[in-house]
Amino acid sequence: xxxxxxxxxxxxxxxxxxxxxxxxxxxxxxxxxxxxxxxxxxxxxxxxxxxxxxxxxxxxxxxxxxxxxxxxxxxxxxxxxxxxxxxxxxxxxxxxxxxxxxxxxxxxxxxxxxxxxxxxxxxxxxxxxxxxxxxxxxxxxxxxxxxxxxxxxxxxxxxxxxxxxxxxxxxxxxxxxxxxxxxxxxxxxxxxxxxxxxxxxxxxxxxxxxxxxxxxxxxxxxxxxxxxxxx
Amino acid sequence: xxxxxxxxxxxxxxxxxxxxxxxxxxxxxxxxxxxxxxxxxxxxxxxxxxxxxxxxxxxxxxxxxxxxxxxxxxxxxxxxxxxxxxxxxxxxxxxxxxxxxxxxxxxxxxxxxxxxxxxxxxxxxxxxxxxxxxxxxxxxxxxxxxxxxxxxxxxxxxxxxxxxxxxxxxxxxxxxxxxxxxxxxxxxxxxxxxxxxxxxxxxxxxxxxxxxxxxxxxxxxxxxxxxxxxxxxxxxxxxxxxxxxxxxxxxxxxxxxxxxxxxxxxxxxxxxxxxxxxxxxxxxxxxxxxxxxxxxxxxxxxxxxxxxxxxxxxxxxxxxxxxxxxxxxxxxxxxxxxxxxxxxxxxxxxxxxxxxxxxxxxxxxxxxxxxxxxxxxxxxxxxxxxxxxxxxxxxxxxxxxxxxxxxxxxxxxxxxxxxxxxxxxxxxxxxxxxxxxxxxxxxxxxxxxxxxxxxxxxxxxxxxxxxxxxxxxxxxxxxxxxxxxxxxxxxxxxxxxxxxxxxxxxxxxxxxxxxxxxxxxxxxxxxxxxxxxxxxxxxxxxxxxxxxxxxxxxxxxxxxxxxxxxxxxxxxxxxxxxxxxxxxxxxxxx
Numbered sequence: 001x002x003x004x005x006x007x008x009x010x011x012x013x014x015x016x017x018x019x020x021x022x023x024x025x026x027x028x029x030x031x032x033x034x035x036x037x038x039x040x041x042x043x044x045x046x047x048x049x050x051x052x053x054x055x056x057x058x059x060x061x062x063x064x065x066x067x068x069x070x071x072x073x074x075x076x077x078x079x080x081x082x083x084x085x086x087x088x089x090x091x092x093x094x095x096x097x098x099x100x101x102x103x104x105x106x107x108x109x110x111x112x113x114x115x116x117x118x119x120x121x122x123x124x125x126x127x128x129x130x131x132x133x134x135x136x137x138x139x140x141x142x143x144x145x146x147x148x149x150x151x152x153x154x155x156x157x158x159x160x161x162x163x164x165x166x167x168x169x170x171x172x173x174x175x176x177x178x179x180x181x182x183x184x185x186x187x188x189x190x191x192x193x194x195x196x197x198x199x200x201x202x203x204x205x206x207x208x209x210x211x212x213x214x215x216x217x218x219x220x221x222x223x224x225x226x227x228x229x230x231x
Numbered sequence: 232x233x234x235x236x237x238x239x240x241x242x243x244x245x246x247x248x249x250x251x252x253x254x255x256x257x258x259x260x261x262x263x264x265x266x267x268x269x270x271x272x273x274x275x276x277x278x279x280x281x282x283x284x285x286x287x288x289x290x291x292x293x294x295x296x297x298x299x300x301x302x303x304x305x306x307x308x309x310x311x312x313x314x315x316x317x318x319x320x321x322x323x324x325x326x327x328x329x330x331x332x333x334x335x336x337x338x339x340x341x342x343x344x345x346x347x348x349x350x351x352x353x354x355x356x357x358x359x360x361x362x363x364x365x366x367x368x369x370x371x372x373x374x375x376x377x378x379x380x381x382x383x384x385x386x387x388x389x390x391x392x393x394x395x396x397x398x399x400x401x402x403x404x405x406x407x408x409x410x411x412x413x414x415x416x417x418x419x420x421x422x423x424x425x426x427x428x429x430x431x432x433x434x435x436x437x438x439x440x441x442x443x444x445x446x447x448x449x450x451x452x453x454x455x456x457x458x459x460x461x462x463x464x465x466x467x468x469x470x471x472x473x474x475x476x477x478x479x480x481x482x483x484x485x486x487x488x489x490x491x492x493x494x495x496x497x498x499x500x501x502x503x504x505x506x507x508x509x510x511x512x513x514x515x516x517x518x519x520x521x522x523x524x525x526x527x528x529x530x531x532x533x534x535x536x537x538x539x540x541x542x543x544x545x546x547x548x549x550x551x552x553x554x555x556x557x558x559x560x561x562x563x564x565x566x567x568x569x570x571x572x573x574x575x576x577x578x579x580x581x582x583x584x585x586x587x588x589x590x591x592x593x594x595x596x597x598x599x600x601x602x603x604x605x606x607x608x609x610x611x612x613x614x615x616x617x618x619x620x621x622x623x624x625x626x627x628x629x630x631x632x633x634x635x636x637x638x639x640x641x642x643x644x645x646x647x648x649x650x651x652x653x654x655x656x657x658x659x660x661x662x663x664x665x666x667x668x669x670x671x672x673x674x675x676x677x678x679x680x681x682x683x684x685x686x687x688x689x690x691x692x693x694x695x696x697x698x699x700x701x702x703x704x705x706x707x708x709x710x711x712x713x714x715x716x717x718x719x720x721x722x723x724x725x726x727x728x729x730x731x732x733x734x735x736x737x738x739x740x741x742x743x744x745x746x747x748x749x750x751x752x753x754x755x756x757x758x759x760x761x762x763x764x765x766x767x768x769x770x771x772x773x774x775x776x777x778x779x780x781x782x783x784x785x786x787x788x789x790x791x792x793x794x795x796x797x798x799x800x801x802x803x804x805x806x807x808x809x810x811x812x813x814x815x816x817x818x819x820x821x
Binding site for chain 1: 485781
């Protein structure tokens with residue numbers, strides 16, 4: 001936040017030669033742009049705490065059923081291929097890095113680099129979903145490894161395997177929903193950044209989406225070992 | 232459009248603060264005015280829209296309650312397969328079967344509970360009075376995120392529509408707690424899912440409001456207002472917001488899992504499939520216990536502020552009251568297990584019982600401080616103050632009857648009986664609704680610029696107080712004698728007490744009709760309210776009545792505490808003498 005320069009002269013709203021971010025004026029109920037930025041950041045962090053609590057319910061359910069039916073969880077987990085999960089982890093980590101890079105580039109007013117980084121972030125998110133659908137959800141669904149009533153995998157070794165698939169699909173499904181939401185937000189950033197909305201003195205939304213994207217990444221960092229690696 | 236343009240077009244610039252009118256004055260034609268309200272980001276308009284929305288839901292839930300009480304006028308008896316004495320019969324179209332009355336009762340009971348909890352009492356005070364007065368009391372122009380605020384209202388309406396849709400489809404008979412496995416197996420797939428999704432969606436609105444208020448309190452206090460210069464209503468709403476933000480996501484995932492359980496039978500909560508129904512109870516109460524403090528904390532905030540103003544007295548123990556709000560918020564997360572004493576181990580039950588007593592301490596701190604504040608105050612018996620007295624009386628009964636329910640040995644006798652129903656209503660109605668009425672009368676002149684008829688409101692207050700006690704005090708006796716909750720029929724021994732309770736509920740309903748008449752009369756014929764009718768020292772009284780669109784002509788500078796009546800108010804003053812000579816606006820950054 002220290003990088004915000006509040007001493008920018010207030011420029012005319014209609015002067016098209018000046019980039020949009022220099023023409024940005026903070027909301028009228030704020031005293032300074034700094035206050036507005038800080039408030040947005042507190043808001044984002046509070047929102048992220050709700051995200052963590054949302055996923056904590058799934059982690060709680062996972063722990064309980066691991067204790068209740070360790071064999072079923074182990075059997076279910078053995079169907080997952082750690083290589084696809086690992087690849088997806090790498091993909092998300094790269095996207096987190098490029099997201100952070102994009103924000104730094106905007107702070108330094110390197111707009112083309114910011115754009116490239118944002119686009120890579122978006123592509124990584126799409127790649128994550130593509131891998132998830134093509135190599136994980138798709139084949140497993142086709143084999144009958146489905147949640148609840150839809151489960152009809154004939155070679156199940158444990159009676160409670162459907163519960164495992166319930167936990168697997170719900171937790172990764174909610175995570176994937178967050179990835180889709182993130183893609184929409186990053187697409188919005190790409191569009192606005194191309195119009196010149198963000199620069200050293202104004203990048204609030206980028207900062208917020210960036211933090212959100214890191215949390216989505218972080219949740220996967222916990223889901224990956226719990227679902228794929230621990231047997 | 233980009234953010235840049237929008238923030239200007241919708242919020243207006245710096246110009247024009249000095250000649251603008253009240254926020255209620257329509258600036259356009261009728262249709263454009265409606266559009267202006269529907270797209271407004273003004274926290275005052277959103278507060279008023281919330282007020283009418285929650286009061287409408289209160290009306291729906293109240294009608295359901297009266298239907299329930301009417302059914303309970305007489306014990307339903309089933310003789311030779313025929314229902315006798317069922318007062319609900321006129322409501323049942325077609326054939327009355329022995330089961331239909333009971334089923335209808337369960338549905339109306341769930342409708343009452345779900346509407347009152349999720350659509351009235353949780354958003355009630357913070358979203359309406361809080362939205363309107365939090366920024367005003369802080370000396371701010373708006374909440375931190377005005378568009379998020381409007382979004383929360385639309386999400387509230389959208390979520391409520393799911394609930395109403397569920398009711399129109401025939402309703403849900405699960406009770407507002409949606410306990411599994413009943414809620415995942417009972418008939419009525421679309422209704423159950425719609426009602427659960429309604430609660431899920433309403434959670435978002437609750438989170439957004441809470442998040443907004445926390446940031447507003449941190450970042451938008453007027454110059455000179457430190458944390459301990461804030462009115463206690465703000466402290467209470469702030470503590471409430473913390474609970475809203477931290478507890479609501481847990482009910483979010485719980486209800487989502489419930490929907491998946493219902494649709495896909497994933498087996499997490501259904502013991503028939505290997506799931507754990509007690510896990511649902513843990514998840515549910517991890518949210519739903521803290522949320523009873525979401526319901527009561529803002530009410531306590533209202534009591535602090537109204538009591539101080541109407542006895543013209545500095546509140547005793549300001550910091551104790553402020554910190555007790557935070558303490559209640561913190562402890563509220565540790566006591567959920569007392570809703571499940573019989574479904575968990577003995578050690579866990581003992582720990583939760585102990586923690587439950589712990590939460591009584593900050594609550595008692597508040598009550599003692601309020602009573603101490605009355606000493607040597609100049610008490611005026613206006614309607615808000617009468618409601619404060621009603622609150623102190625009813626809430627104390629509600630709080631003290633919580634102790635036998637928190638004690639393991641007595642709870643085994645009393646749990647799931649009418650004693651619980653009575654305790655809950657003494658806290659929620661006798662606490663929250665009574666305080667809501669205190670706040671509504673206290674701030675009504677500021678919100679709408681009109682005084683209400685004092686005599687009429689006092690009559691309404693009396694009817695509500697008497698009606699409430701007749702309705703619910705009898706239920707303590709019913710509970711100790713063994714009347715279980717949620718039953719449509721009962722043995723003849725309970726007939727008299729049930730009758731008294733039902734007649735009490737009619738008096739209560741009449742009291743609300745009187746209040747409605749007083750408010751409608753005030754809106755159209757009420758005399759114009761002065762800027763500061765009660766002589767309050769908090770910032771909302773320093774602006775015009777009703778407030779101008781941007782709240783204050785100049786950014787206010789806080790030079791005295793919210794309850795410094797002794798220092799600020801000259802001896803022998805009258806509320807009509809307000810505004811006080813304004814303190815020098817040194818340091819105003821506006």
